[in-house]
Amino acid sequence: MFVYISMHPNLRFPIFITSFATLVTVYYLTKPICEIDDLEELYTHKDCMCTSNKTGKSYNFCYPDPNKPGTYGVKFNCSFVETVEDLKLIGDADNLISLSDSIQNEDDVVFVSAASEDHLEHAMKSHASIREYYPYNKYVLFGLNISSKGMDLLPTDPNFEFRHFNATPYPEYVTNWKRYHFKGLVMAEAMRDFPIIWWIDAHSVMVDSDVVGRTFKEVSDYRLSNGYSPMFSFINAGHTNYAVMHLELLHYFPTESFDLLKSDYQVGTTLLFVPRTKYSRKIVKWWTLCSLTDECINPPGAQLQCTFDRNHFNWWAGCYRYDQSVFNILVLNDYQNYRKFYMGNMEKSFRRLY
Protein backbone atom coordinates (compact mmCIF):
# COMPACT_ATOMS: atom_id res chain seq x y z
CA MET A 1 0.00 0.00 0.00
CA PHE A 2 2.78 2.47 0.79
CA VAL A 3 4.89 1.41 -2.20
CA TYR A 4 3.36 3.92 -4.57
CA ILE A 5 3.99 6.96 -2.41
CA SER A 6 7.35 7.35 -4.10
CA MET A 7 5.99 6.67 -7.57
CA HIS A 8 5.11 9.03 -10.31
CA PRO A 9 1.54 10.22 -9.65
CA ASN A 10 0.35 8.99 -13.06
CA LEU A 11 1.23 5.47 -12.05
CA ARG A 12 -0.79 5.50 -8.88
CA PHE A 13 -4.23 4.96 -10.34
CA PRO A 14 -3.66 1.63 -12.09
CA ILE A 15 -1.77 0.32 -9.11
CA PHE A 16 -4.60 1.35 -6.83
CA ILE A 17 -7.06 -0.50 -9.08
CA THR A 18 -4.86 -3.60 -8.99
CA SER A 19 -4.52 -3.56 -5.21
CA PHE A 20 -8.23 -3.01 -4.87
CA ALA A 21 -8.92 -5.99 -7.13
CA THR A 22 -6.52 -8.07 -5.06
CA LEU A 23 -8.26 -7.04 -1.87
CA VAL A 24 -11.65 -7.92 -3.32
CA THR A 25 -10.30 -11.28 -4.50
CA VAL A 26 -8.73 -11.99 -1.13
CA TYR A 27 -12.03 -11.07 0.52
CA TYR A 28 -14.00 -13.51 -1.61
CA LEU A 29 -11.42 -16.28 -1.24
CA THR A 30 -11.39 -15.98 2.52
CA LYS A 31 -15.14 -15.69 3.02
CA PRO A 32 -16.48 -18.34 5.38
CA ILE A 33 -17.08 -21.51 3.45
CA CYS A 34 -20.66 -21.96 4.69
CA GLU A 35 -21.79 -19.20 2.35
CA ILE A 36 -20.99 -21.45 -0.60
CA ASP A 37 -24.30 -23.18 0.03
CA ASP A 38 -26.23 -19.97 -0.36
CA LEU A 39 -24.38 -18.45 -3.25
CA GLU A 40 -26.99 -19.05 -5.90
CA GLU A 41 -29.59 -17.40 -3.73
CA LEU A 42 -27.32 -14.42 -3.12
CA TYR A 43 -26.14 -13.97 -6.65
CA THR A 44 -28.57 -14.47 -9.42
CA HIS A 45 -30.09 -12.50 -12.23
CA LYS A 46 -33.70 -12.25 -13.32
CA ASP A 47 -32.87 -13.59 -16.79
CA CYS A 48 -31.51 -16.72 -15.13
CA MET A 49 -34.75 -17.75 -13.47
CA CYS A 50 -36.95 -20.64 -14.53
CA THR A 51 -40.48 -21.03 -13.20
CA SER A 52 -42.03 -24.41 -12.58
CA ASN A 53 -45.47 -24.92 -14.10
CA LYS A 54 -46.12 -27.47 -11.40
CA THR A 55 -45.40 -25.42 -8.29
CA GLY A 56 -45.13 -21.86 -9.61
CA LYS A 57 -41.75 -21.48 -7.94
CA SER A 58 -38.74 -19.89 -9.65
CA TYR A 59 -35.18 -21.17 -9.57
CA ASN A 60 -31.78 -20.04 -10.73
CA PHE A 61 -30.63 -21.95 -13.81
CA CYS A 62 -27.34 -20.09 -14.49
CA TYR A 63 -24.38 -21.29 -12.47
CA PRO A 64 -22.87 -18.35 -10.56
CA ASP A 65 -19.07 -18.28 -10.54
CA PRO A 66 -18.34 -18.43 -6.79
CA ASN A 67 -15.15 -16.41 -7.17
CA LYS A 68 -16.56 -13.68 -9.35
CA PRO A 69 -20.00 -12.51 -8.25
CA GLY A 70 -21.96 -11.26 -11.24
CA THR A 71 -20.49 -13.84 -13.64
CA TYR A 72 -22.80 -16.64 -14.70
CA GLY A 73 -22.63 -19.67 -16.92
CA VAL A 74 -24.91 -20.21 -19.91
CA LYS A 75 -28.47 -20.71 -18.73
CA PHE A 76 -29.74 -24.29 -18.66
CA ASN A 77 -32.97 -25.00 -20.48
CA CYS A 78 -36.06 -24.15 -18.40
CA SER A 79 -37.76 -27.21 -19.85
CA PHE A 80 -35.85 -29.22 -17.18
CA VAL A 81 -37.29 -27.38 -14.21
CA GLU A 82 -39.98 -29.94 -13.34
CA THR A 83 -37.54 -32.82 -13.80
CA VAL A 84 -35.09 -31.27 -11.36
CA GLU A 85 -37.96 -30.47 -9.01
CA ASP A 86 -39.13 -34.11 -9.12
CA LEU A 87 -35.59 -35.17 -8.22
CA LYS A 88 -35.93 -32.86 -5.17
CA LEU A 89 -32.76 -30.98 -6.08
CA ILE A 90 -34.60 -27.64 -5.93
CA GLY A 91 -37.48 -26.37 -3.83
CA ASP A 92 -38.14 -26.97 -0.16
CA ALA A 93 -36.05 -29.62 1.50
CA ASP A 94 -36.91 -31.02 4.88
CA ASN A 95 -34.76 -34.12 4.69
CA LEU A 96 -31.23 -32.69 4.53
CA ILE A 97 -28.58 -33.93 6.96
CA SER A 98 -25.19 -32.64 8.03
CA LEU A 99 -21.83 -34.28 7.46
CA SER A 100 -21.74 -35.02 11.17
CA ASP A 101 -25.16 -36.79 10.98
CA SER A 102 -23.82 -38.91 8.15
CA ILE A 103 -21.06 -40.56 10.19
CA GLN A 104 -23.11 -41.75 13.15
CA ASN A 105 -23.89 -45.28 12.06
CA GLU A 106 -22.01 -47.45 9.55
CA ASP A 107 -25.16 -49.49 8.88
CA ASP A 108 -26.85 -46.43 7.37
CA VAL A 109 -24.41 -46.27 4.46
CA VAL A 110 -26.02 -47.38 1.20
CA PHE A 111 -23.68 -48.60 -1.54
CA VAL A 112 -24.84 -47.48 -4.98
CA SER A 113 -23.60 -48.46 -8.40
CA ALA A 114 -24.78 -48.62 -12.00
CA ALA A 115 -23.97 -50.96 -14.85
CA SER A 116 -24.87 -51.61 -18.44
CA GLU A 117 -25.09 -55.21 -19.68
CA ASP A 118 -21.40 -55.33 -20.68
CA HIS A 119 -20.33 -54.25 -17.17
CA LEU A 120 -22.65 -56.54 -15.26
CA GLU A 121 -20.07 -59.21 -14.48
CA HIS A 122 -17.75 -56.55 -13.07
CA ALA A 123 -20.60 -55.11 -11.03
CA MET A 124 -21.24 -58.53 -9.53
CA LYS A 125 -17.57 -58.85 -8.52
CA SER A 126 -17.72 -55.38 -7.05
CA HIS A 127 -20.86 -56.28 -5.10
CA ALA A 128 -19.26 -59.52 -3.86
CA SER A 129 -16.18 -57.60 -2.69
CA ILE A 130 -18.33 -55.23 -0.63
CA ARG A 131 -20.14 -58.22 0.87
CA GLU A 132 -16.82 -59.60 2.20
CA TYR A 133 -16.71 -56.68 4.61
CA TYR A 134 -20.28 -55.35 4.71
CA PRO A 135 -22.72 -58.25 4.50
CA TYR A 136 -25.79 -56.30 5.60
CA ASN A 137 -25.58 -52.73 4.27
CA LYS A 138 -28.05 -51.90 1.56
CA TYR A 139 -26.59 -52.17 -1.93
CA VAL A 140 -28.51 -50.68 -4.87
CA LEU A 141 -27.57 -51.40 -8.46
CA PHE A 142 -29.11 -49.26 -11.18
CA GLY A 143 -29.34 -51.31 -14.37
CA LEU A 144 -28.78 -49.55 -17.67
CA ASN A 145 -30.90 -51.48 -20.14
CA ILE A 146 -30.30 -54.89 -18.55
CA SER A 147 -31.87 -57.86 -20.37
CA SER A 148 -33.66 -60.76 -18.69
CA LYS A 149 -30.53 -62.82 -19.34
CA GLY A 150 -28.52 -60.23 -17.43
CA MET A 151 -31.05 -60.31 -14.61
CA ASP A 152 -30.17 -63.97 -14.06
CA LEU A 153 -26.70 -62.90 -12.91
CA LEU A 154 -28.06 -60.84 -10.03
CA PRO A 155 -27.41 -62.10 -6.51
CA THR A 156 -30.03 -63.45 -4.15
CA ASP A 157 -29.14 -61.13 -1.32
CA PRO A 158 -31.89 -59.68 0.87
CA ASN A 159 -30.06 -56.36 1.15
CA PHE A 160 -29.43 -56.07 -2.58
CA GLU A 161 -31.85 -53.99 -4.62
CA PHE A 162 -31.92 -53.89 -8.39
CA ARG A 163 -33.52 -50.92 -10.14
CA HIS A 164 -33.96 -50.55 -13.87
CA PHE A 165 -32.78 -47.00 -14.59
CA ASN A 166 -35.85 -45.43 -16.15
CA ALA A 167 -34.63 -42.95 -18.77
CA THR A 168 -38.10 -41.89 -19.97
CA PRO A 169 -38.28 -38.66 -17.89
CA TYR A 170 -35.02 -37.53 -19.52
CA PRO A 171 -33.91 -36.58 -23.05
CA GLU A 172 -33.20 -39.55 -25.27
CA TYR A 173 -29.45 -38.90 -25.47
CA VAL A 174 -29.00 -39.88 -21.83
CA THR A 175 -29.11 -43.51 -23.01
CA ASN A 176 -25.75 -42.94 -24.72
CA TRP A 177 -24.23 -44.79 -21.73
CA LYS A 178 -20.61 -44.28 -22.77
CA ARG A 179 -21.05 -40.53 -22.33
CA TYR A 180 -22.03 -40.79 -18.69
CA HIS A 181 -25.17 -38.64 -18.68
CA PHE A 182 -26.66 -41.41 -16.53
CA LYS A 183 -24.22 -41.01 -13.67
CA GLY A 184 -25.38 -37.63 -12.39
CA LEU A 185 -29.00 -38.72 -12.89
CA VAL A 186 -28.55 -41.97 -10.99
CA MET A 187 -26.75 -40.00 -8.27
CA ALA A 188 -29.71 -37.60 -8.07
CA GLU A 189 -32.25 -40.44 -7.87
CA ALA A 190 -30.20 -42.22 -5.23
CA MET A 191 -29.73 -39.03 -3.21
CA ARG A 192 -33.48 -38.39 -3.38
CA ASP A 193 -34.08 -41.81 -1.82
CA PHE A 194 -31.12 -42.41 0.52
CA PRO A 195 -29.45 -39.97 2.92
CA ILE A 196 -25.94 -41.50 2.91
CA ILE A 197 -24.55 -42.87 -0.34
CA TRP A 198 -21.26 -44.57 -1.01
CA TRP A 199 -20.95 -44.56 -4.79
CA ILE A 200 -18.79 -47.32 -6.29
CA ASP A 201 -18.23 -47.78 -10.03
CA ALA A 202 -18.86 -51.26 -11.39
CA HIS A 203 -15.16 -51.83 -12.11
CA SER A 204 -13.99 -51.03 -8.58
CA VAL A 205 -13.58 -53.65 -5.82
CA MET A 206 -13.04 -53.23 -2.10
CA VAL A 207 -9.93 -55.07 -0.88
CA ASP A 208 -9.53 -54.00 2.74
CA SER A 209 -11.50 -54.07 5.97
CA ASP A 210 -13.07 -51.28 8.01
CA VAL A 211 -13.11 -48.80 5.12
CA VAL A 212 -16.31 -47.14 6.28
CA GLY A 213 -15.16 -46.99 9.91
CA ARG A 214 -11.81 -45.50 8.95
CA THR A 215 -13.52 -42.96 6.71
CA PHE A 216 -15.90 -41.96 9.49
CA LYS A 217 -12.96 -41.55 11.86
CA GLU A 218 -11.04 -39.37 9.46
CA VAL A 219 -14.11 -37.22 8.90
CA SER A 220 -14.75 -36.90 12.62
CA ASP A 221 -11.07 -36.19 13.43
CA TYR A 222 -10.34 -33.65 10.70
CA ARG A 223 -13.19 -32.81 8.39
CA LEU A 224 -16.10 -31.55 10.42
CA SER A 225 -14.57 -28.10 10.49
CA ASN A 226 -11.75 -26.48 8.51
CA GLY A 227 -13.82 -26.05 5.36
CA TYR A 228 -13.87 -29.59 3.99
CA SER A 229 -16.45 -30.66 1.43
CA PRO A 230 -19.09 -33.06 2.79
CA MET A 231 -19.11 -34.76 -0.61
CA PHE A 232 -15.72 -36.24 -1.44
CA SER A 233 -13.77 -38.69 -3.56
CA PHE A 234 -11.35 -41.47 -2.61
CA ILE A 235 -9.46 -41.50 -5.91
CA ASN A 236 -6.83 -39.23 -7.39
CA ALA A 237 -7.16 -39.17 -11.17
CA GLY A 238 -3.41 -38.55 -11.55
CA HIS A 239 -3.84 -35.57 -13.86
CA THR A 240 -5.15 -32.04 -13.61
CA ASN A 241 -8.47 -30.66 -14.77
CA TYR A 242 -6.68 -28.73 -17.47
CA ALA A 243 -5.23 -31.92 -18.99
CA VAL A 244 -8.73 -33.18 -19.74
CA MET A 245 -10.62 -29.89 -20.16
CA HIS A 246 -13.24 -29.13 -22.78
CA LEU A 247 -13.85 -25.40 -23.14
CA GLU A 248 -17.57 -25.90 -23.66
CA LEU A 249 -17.81 -26.99 -20.03
CA LEU A 250 -16.53 -23.57 -18.94
CA HIS A 251 -19.40 -21.88 -20.79
CA TYR A 252 -21.77 -23.61 -18.38
CA PHE A 253 -19.47 -23.53 -15.34
CA PRO A 254 -17.12 -20.55 -15.61
CA THR A 255 -13.98 -20.63 -13.53
CA GLU A 256 -11.57 -17.90 -12.48
CA SER A 257 -8.26 -19.65 -12.24
CA PHE A 258 -6.58 -21.48 -15.10
CA ASP A 259 -3.53 -21.79 -12.84
CA LEU A 260 -5.58 -23.87 -10.46
CA LEU A 261 -6.89 -26.01 -13.32
CA LYS A 262 -3.26 -26.67 -14.25
CA SER A 263 -1.88 -27.28 -10.77
CA ASP A 264 -4.53 -29.14 -8.77
CA TYR A 265 -5.27 -32.80 -9.32
CA GLN A 266 -8.60 -33.95 -10.66
CA VAL A 267 -10.28 -36.51 -8.40
CA GLY A 268 -12.01 -39.64 -9.65
CA THR A 269 -15.78 -40.06 -9.53
CA THR A 270 -15.20 -43.82 -9.31
CA LEU A 271 -15.73 -43.73 -5.54
CA LEU A 272 -17.64 -40.93 -3.84
CA PHE A 273 -19.06 -40.33 -0.41
CA VAL A 274 -22.34 -38.45 -0.83
CA PRO A 275 -24.30 -37.43 2.27
CA ARG A 276 -27.53 -35.59 1.50
CA THR A 277 -26.35 -32.22 2.80
CA LYS A 278 -27.32 -28.82 1.51
CA TYR A 279 -23.99 -28.61 -0.27
CA SER A 280 -24.26 -32.03 -1.96
CA ARG A 281 -27.74 -31.08 -3.14
CA LYS A 282 -26.36 -27.96 -4.78
CA ILE A 283 -23.54 -29.85 -6.51
CA VAL A 284 -25.89 -32.59 -7.72
CA LYS A 285 -28.34 -29.96 -9.01
CA TRP A 286 -25.73 -28.46 -11.37
CA TRP A 287 -24.33 -31.88 -12.22
CA THR A 288 -27.85 -33.06 -13.12
CA LEU A 289 -28.62 -29.99 -15.24
CA CYS A 290 -25.36 -30.59 -17.09
CA SER A 291 -26.23 -34.29 -17.49
CA LEU A 292 -29.57 -33.31 -19.05
CA THR A 293 -27.74 -31.05 -21.53
CA ASP A 294 -25.81 -32.93 -24.19
CA GLU A 295 -23.53 -29.96 -25.01
CA CYS A 296 -22.44 -29.78 -21.36
CA ILE A 297 -21.79 -33.41 -20.41
CA ASN A 298 -20.88 -34.57 -23.91
CA PRO A 299 -19.64 -31.50 -25.80
CA PRO A 300 -18.78 -31.73 -29.51
CA GLY A 301 -15.52 -33.59 -30.10
CA ALA A 302 -15.28 -34.92 -26.55
CA GLN A 303 -13.44 -38.21 -26.22
CA LEU A 304 -12.25 -40.37 -23.35
CA GLN A 305 -8.97 -41.38 -24.97
CA CYS A 306 -6.10 -39.12 -23.85
CA THR A 307 -2.64 -38.55 -25.26
CA PHE A 308 -0.39 -37.45 -22.41
CA ASP A 309 2.46 -36.22 -24.61
CA ARG A 310 4.38 -34.13 -22.14
CA ASN A 311 2.92 -34.05 -18.66
CA HIS A 312 -0.28 -34.58 -16.75
CA PHE A 313 -0.50 -31.00 -15.51
CA ASN A 314 -0.36 -28.04 -17.87
CA TRP A 315 -0.47 -29.94 -21.14
CA TRP A 316 -3.86 -30.60 -22.72
CA ALA A 317 -4.17 -34.31 -23.48
CA GLY A 318 -7.00 -33.93 -26.02
CA CYS A 319 -9.60 -35.74 -23.96
CA TYR A 320 -12.50 -35.16 -21.60
CA ARG A 321 -13.80 -36.93 -18.51
CA TYR A 322 -17.56 -36.30 -18.80
CA ASP A 323 -19.17 -36.63 -15.33
CA GLN A 324 -15.75 -36.47 -13.67
CA SER A 325 -14.85 -33.20 -15.41
CA VAL A 326 -18.22 -31.80 -14.34
CA PHE A 327 -17.97 -32.81 -10.69
CA ASN A 328 -14.42 -31.50 -10.39
CA ILE A 329 -15.02 -28.06 -11.85
CA LEU A 330 -17.93 -27.54 -9.45
CA VAL A 331 -16.11 -28.53 -6.26
CA LEU A 332 -12.78 -27.00 -7.26
CA ASN A 333 -14.50 -23.68 -7.92
CA ASP A 334 -15.90 -23.77 -4.41
CA TYR A 335 -12.96 -25.14 -2.43
CA GLN A 336 -9.97 -24.00 -4.54
CA ASN A 337 -7.96 -27.00 -3.27
CA TYR A 338 -8.54 -30.62 -4.25
CA ARG A 339 -7.52 -31.89 -0.80
CA LYS A 340 -10.78 -30.47 0.51
CA PHE A 341 -12.80 -32.98 -1.55
CA TYR A 342 -10.33 -35.88 -1.72
CA MET A 343 -9.54 -38.44 0.99
CA GLY A 344 -6.33 -40.19 -0.06
CA ASN A 345 -5.97 -42.66 2.82
CA MET A 346 -8.58 -45.05 1.52
CA GLU A 347 -7.18 -45.28 -2.02
CA LYS A 348 -5.28 -48.55 -1.38
CA SER A 349 -8.44 -50.14 -0.02
CA PHE A 350 -9.83 -50.38 -3.55
CA ARG A 351 -8.61 -51.92 -6.77
CA ARG A 352 -9.67 -51.51 -10.39
CA LEU A 353 -10.81 -54.64 -12.19
CA TYR A 354 -9.32 -53.36 -15.44
Ligand SMILES: *[C@@H]1O[C@H](CO)[C@@H](O)[C@H](O)[C@H]1NC(C)=O
Ligand atom coordinates in the same frame (compact mmCIF):
# COMPACT_ATOMS: atom_id res chain seq x y z
C1 LIG B 1 -35.29 -26.24 -24.56
O1 LIG B 1 -35.95 -27.48 -24.56
C2 LIG B 1 -37.10 -27.49 -25.38
C3 LIG B 1 -37.82 -28.80 -25.14
O2 LIG B 1 -36.97 -29.88 -25.33
C4 LIG B 1 -36.69 -27.28 -26.82
O3 LIG B 1 -37.80 -27.26 -27.66
C5 LIG B 1 -35.96 -25.93 -26.92
O4 LIG B 1 -35.46 -25.76 -28.22
C6 LIG B 1 -34.82 -25.88 -25.93
N1 LIG B 1 -34.28 -24.53 -25.93
C7 LIG B 1 -33.00 -24.29 -26.13
C8 LIG B 1 -32.59 -22.86 -26.05
O5 LIG B 1 -32.19 -25.16 -26.37
Ligand SMILES: *[C@@H]1O[C@H](CO)[C@@H](O)[C@H](O)[C@H]1NC(C)=O
Ligand atom coordinates in the same frame (compact mmCIF):
# COMPACT_ATOMS: atom_id res chain seq x y z
C1 LIG C 1 -44.91 -24.22 -18.90
O1 LIG C 1 -45.94 -23.37 -19.31
C2 LIG C 1 -45.58 -22.52 -20.37
C3 LIG C 1 -46.70 -21.54 -20.61
O2 LIG C 1 -47.96 -22.18 -20.52
C4 LIG C 1 -45.26 -23.35 -21.61
O3 LIG C 1 -44.87 -22.54 -22.67
C5 LIG C 1 -44.12 -24.30 -21.28
O4 LIG C 1 -43.86 -25.17 -22.36
C6 LIG C 1 -44.46 -25.13 -20.05
N1 LIG C 1 -43.29 -25.89 -19.67
C7 LIG C 1 -43.29 -27.17 -19.46
C8 LIG C 1 -41.98 -27.78 -19.12
O5 LIG C 1 -44.31 -27.83 -19.48
Ligand SMILES: *[C@@H]1O[C@H](CO)[C@@H](O)[C@H](O)[C@H]1NC(C)=O
Ligand atom coordinates in the same frame (compact mmCIF):
# COMPACT_ATOMS: atom_id res chain seq x y z
C1 LIG D 1 -31.09 -51.99 -24.99
O1 LIG D 1 -30.69 -53.29 -25.30
C2 LIG D 1 -31.22 -53.81 -26.51
C3 LIG D 1 -30.69 -55.23 -26.70
O2 LIG D 1 -30.81 -55.96 -25.52
C4 LIG D 1 -30.80 -52.96 -27.67
O3 LIG D 1 -31.42 -53.41 -28.84
C5 LIG D 1 -31.18 -51.50 -27.40
O4 LIG D 1 -30.67 -50.69 -28.43
C6 LIG D 1 -30.64 -51.05 -26.07
N1 LIG D 1 -31.07 -49.70 -25.80
C7 LIG D 1 -30.28 -48.78 -25.27
C8 LIG D 1 -30.89 -47.47 -25.04
O5 LIG D 1 -29.11 -49.00 -24.97
